[in-house]
Amino acid sequence: MPNRLAHETSPYLLQHADNPVDWWPWSPAAFAEARRRDVPVFLSVGYSSCHWCHVLAHESFEDEATAAFMNEHFVSVKVDREERPDIDAVYMEAVQAATGQGGWPMSVFMTPDGEPFYFGTYFPPAPRHGMPSFRQVLEGVRAAWQDRREEVGEVAQRIVRDLSERSLAVDTTRPPGPDDLHAALMGLTRDFDASRGGFGGAPKFPPSMTLEFLLRHHARTGSQGALEMAAATCEAMARGGIYDQLGGGFCRYSVDATWTVPHFEKMLYDNALLCRAYAHLWRATGSELARRVALETADFLVRELRTGEGGFASALDADSDDGSGHHREGAYYVWTPQQLTEALGEEDAALAAEHFGVTEEGTFEEGASVLRLPDTEQLVDAGRLASVRQRLLDARARRPRPGRDDKIVAAWNGLTIAALAETGAYFDRPDLVEAATDAADLLVRVHMDWNGRLARTSLAGTAGRNAGVLEDYADVAEGFLALAAVTGEGVWTEFAGLLLDTVLTHFAAADGTFHDTADDAESLIRRPQDPTDNAAPSGWTAAAGALLTYAAVTGTAAHREAAEKALGVVRTLAGRAPRFISWGLAVAEALLDGPREVAVVGPPDDPATRELHRTALLSTAPGLVVAAGEPDADEVPLLAGRPLLNGRPAAYVCRNFTCDAPTADPKVLEGLLRRP
Template identity: 50%
Template sequence: MPNRLIHASSPYLLQHAHNPVDWWEWGPEALARARAEDKPIFLSVGYGACHWCHVMAHESFEDPEIAAILNDHFISIKVDREERPDIDAIYMEALMAMTGSGGWPMSMFLTPDGEPFYGGTYFPPVERYGMPSFRRVLHSIIRSWREQRDQVNRTAAAMRRNLAYTAELKPQPGDLAPEILDAAFDSLVHLYDHYDGGFGSRPKFPQAMTLAFLLRQHMRTGDPAPLAMVEHTLRQMANGGIYDQLGGGFHRYSTDERWLIPHFEKMLYDNALLAQVYLYAWQITGKSFYRRIVEETLDYVLREMTHPLGGFFSTQDADSEGEEGRFFVWTPAEIKAVLGDAEGEIICRYFGVTEQGNFEGRNVLHVPEDLDALAQKPDMRPDFLPYLADVVAMARKRLFEAREKRVKPARDEKVLAAWNGLMMRTLAEAGGALDRADYIESARRNAAFILDHMQDASGRLFRSWKDGRAQFSAYLEDYADVAEGLIALYQVTFESRWLFQAERLLEVIHQHFWDDDQGAAFHTADDHEALIVRRKDFMDNAEPSGNSAYASAAIRLARLLDRPDLLDRAEVIFRFMRHRLPAQPSAFGHLLCALDMFLRPSREIAIIGDAEDPAQRVLHQTALRPFLPDAVLAGAAPEEAETLGRRIPLLAGRALVKGRPAAYVCQNFVCHLPITEADELINLL
């Protein structure tokens, strides 16, 4: 007999629809039932690709005895954190305050009013790993609820007060100056792993936004150190097991400091942000290795994570056939069965595959040394290098084809606005820089999908779409990330509708999210369901915070549309975190990137010419090829420039030069003479 979750849209919730637990979805009905029955709430938060969420579900939520305890003494609520980031953020902050750490599955205990008083993550069904059993935790909560209610209520009330602090923050006075960026870089140097790349130890997360800031720091100062840190990290990750060596795309994180053994789920936002930073590295260095990773990652997304209508799916699971990583790991015998003994032996050496294995007796493919180093081995010869390169290319193709016959990990096919905005931006930027029309078309189809299927008649966005149904009011990051994607799409297509839609989304933020008293934006709209607190998010965790994405979009729109009011709003956001940016830079990677652009003198490029004119396309491609962290780009056909110039001042008064397409570049408030030749534009940029 299924429970209430059988009617949910979330694949994660549907995975629990046949549990014996009497699950509720989050909503007023569940809270009202808790009040009516005077029961505490057990809140379980997770997501579809979470391995330990599956483990706890199998061990505890499918157990009739544990289910009976939950059903008799609690109102049990299951939440998909990807659909409800507002709930996830509130209670994750509470969990971090209680225990000093967090993660998923998140297991929280609340009063009927939603106030947290105890929490944890994964609990085993019996005591192990030095952790209390879930049964023991439940009985302890039941006893406290019955016998120590006053203490429970005091703890819950104190936690509610603590959670309200972000709404009480105020902008900080003082200069916003490049010294903040320099201090942030100095802090990152101390956190950097000079041996394996990245930051911290195990588990190690690929902090793409922090790496993007380091690239900006290199471009701003000319210091080679931040670029070296990024290049080292990007190579270590792309050669490690965290990268799918056969199919492209990155897994969520590495369980070790060497990027070798991943948590195998693949997230759309990780691949959007990582492909973007590899793209920037290619634009700066021209090294083909980075371009290969960009294209393999984006090709993976288009091949395996794209809905026929143009939306992008959320995640690919870690598990298949009931085992974590089963789809991705190999034995020497499996490789030789596909490639034969001779070439199979070479590929085992190249991908570090051994009989003993590196993951539960099998092997996560990685590249312990480059082909150049392999060719120098005593049993090889340097002139083998072209042959080895051909063998590796052939083997990757054949092993991928063989792997496609395996049972694939499950895919969470809901489409999330914010994550789609991130991928839209990366595809647009990559399409422009790499001259990949298919990437631009995918970004265009994605933009049309969001605007056609994920907004209501009044222009308000929905958070999630699946199986033809859009639902859940969008959050700040949904509006801001989609706006960033639309701005990028405009700059590579010069189709003005995308730019004006981005401006409209920011106006929705101003109307429904902005704090007119203190500044910055709340995570939820003014007409959103009331929760125990209304938070402001500034920290860039696995994805950009809504406020940092807003600041980034606002700066670009301000320069494209001559909207100084948008710069004022962005400045307020920076002031909220002015003292924390240099002290905790890894928590504010995207906000630091936005501040870097805010502090740079603006550079505007306008290109006038018919989109079908080859000379216009050459100028446009020339402007898109390099990494220009200070630039915005506008363009129009000559007959449209004056009309569009009323809304896009960069285009006003611009025309062809002697009948030829022309580029107009303004820098440091000084405009250069129009340019009609690509080599002149290259020199100027």
């Protein structure tokens, strides 16, 4: 019989609806039940494409004896971290503080008041490598709860007290300056892997926000070192196994330092951020590889993750059926020489093996290889190679596909809207701009109310019950502003303003910092407030970026002042942890550059207007803001009071609404935007 999760909409929770564990969703009722029964709460947090979450579920949550023990001695609560990032953040902070590490699945034991007292991540079904079994953990916690209750309570209270005292001192009175950004660049240079690209050692995560900072820093200062680090990292990832050489798109991370073997889950946020980063690299350098990867990643997003409602699904699983009824990580993506021969015949299989680095020994498990492009000098007939790739892609399509998490996360769709809108504009792909517009329409129709409040998720066109967090408001506003710049449709700027007003009203603290949850959100043991960028921009730095862009379009001093105060955290972290404040660094580059504002006025169907508009969009000026529309358009303040130039379409280049003389010449405009 299904448990309570059968009534949820989260694909991750629904995966556990048939477990013999008597799961509860996170709710006041679950904690009330724990108080009534006088038992601890076991909190399990994961997400649908998490490999080790599936392993723990199969080994322990599907085991009848383990489930019976859990049901007798605990109230067990399941949380999808992608639906409730606030819960995940609060308890992950406790896990990391207590153990020095974190990850998913996250396993937390707590009192009926939500106070944690014992933590972990994955526990095996039997003791292994010094790690207790999950059953041993359960029995130990039960014994402590029954026999040492006072000690457990003291530990829980101390943990909550320690968490409440943890805070980052931020001076919001002064935004970062050139010296702070130079210190960040030096820190990144020390961490840079000059031989293999990327930063640090294994595991290696795609540094999408760091790439954005490096490209903007190069544009502002002319630093060749910054550009070389960005270009080398992008090339190494694009040639590695972390990139899907057949279907496009990036996996979550590489388990090694050479980008060879990935963890095969594909996340929406990674691919949106990387699509945009490669498009921006092409804009800066004209790199054909960057162009190809940006377009292939955009096509992957639309082909593999777009839902019937027009939004974008959250992820593809790492695991899939290997054809024999067993689920294995990477089964959909890896190849043996024999599989190449079966798909291509011997002659083309030999070519594919050499071109993609497939060997008899393999680079993955059981003699299979992850496809790479290891030979940068190899000359291959382009038509023949294209045929080989297509036939391999067709053969792969006949394999059992990885599962897809179909829920729409507002923040990640905002990032995707920005990426597709800009990529479509750069490469004359109106279909990508249309896909971005459809996703934006869905967010307005389903996720957003007329008070400027957002639902975090939706599924099949129905909004979920969880409130949006700061990153949702900030990233959706970022997406809307990028879409407005590309399409010239001012309504997207208006929607962004509505969301950013909510940010200032419900998420901003009196000192100019930001909280991750609204002031009227559910109260947890701590109100999360994390400025650091991780897999995606933090809500804090994303809000700073969107506020700065909106202020540049509208001239509103309150939004610019809020952005400048929020960027105080960049000065705090730039020198000591630049990789974890990279989006903040990128926003700071825009602030130091102005950001520059371009108003393009003229009939939208006039080729001269379109050429000026495209010239503006292709500028590398950090955080450049573009508004396009009819002359003297009062609904977009940046366009107001900007007439045609002698009856011809014109472009005005401004900073803080103070403009140079207008020009009708795209070459002159290009020069103005290139000027430091």
